[in-house]
Amino acid sequence: MDFTGEEKILMMLYSPGDRPGLYQALGEMRGQLEHDEKELRALTDRVMEKLEQMTDEDFDQLDLYPDI
Template identity: 45%
Template sequence: MNFDHEELMLMMLYNTGTRQGLVRELRLMQCYLMPDETALRELSEQVIEKLKRLTDAEFAGLEFPMN
């Protein structure tokens, strides 16, 4: 699974250490988005869909950018 830089940065911000925890945090974050924050909603949906297709082992092997 390929994540782009923007997706990896979002994942890094909300990462709990587990794939399922990250999905939960992204869903919770979406509850606080304003109606006009469509780009962030779409990005988080993309990430969630990709995370659903990953295994826990694949998630554990992901490397997040440092900057």
């Protein structure tokens, strides 16, 4: 599964360390968005859709926090 740079940043900001937890955190954040935050809503929707399509094992293989 390929994630864009923006998607990875969103995931880094909200990830508690596992796929179900990230999905839940994004859903909670999405529910608090204002009507005019369309770009963030669309970004969140894309990430959530991709998370639904992957397994926990696939998520564990992601390198969300690369060495800098």
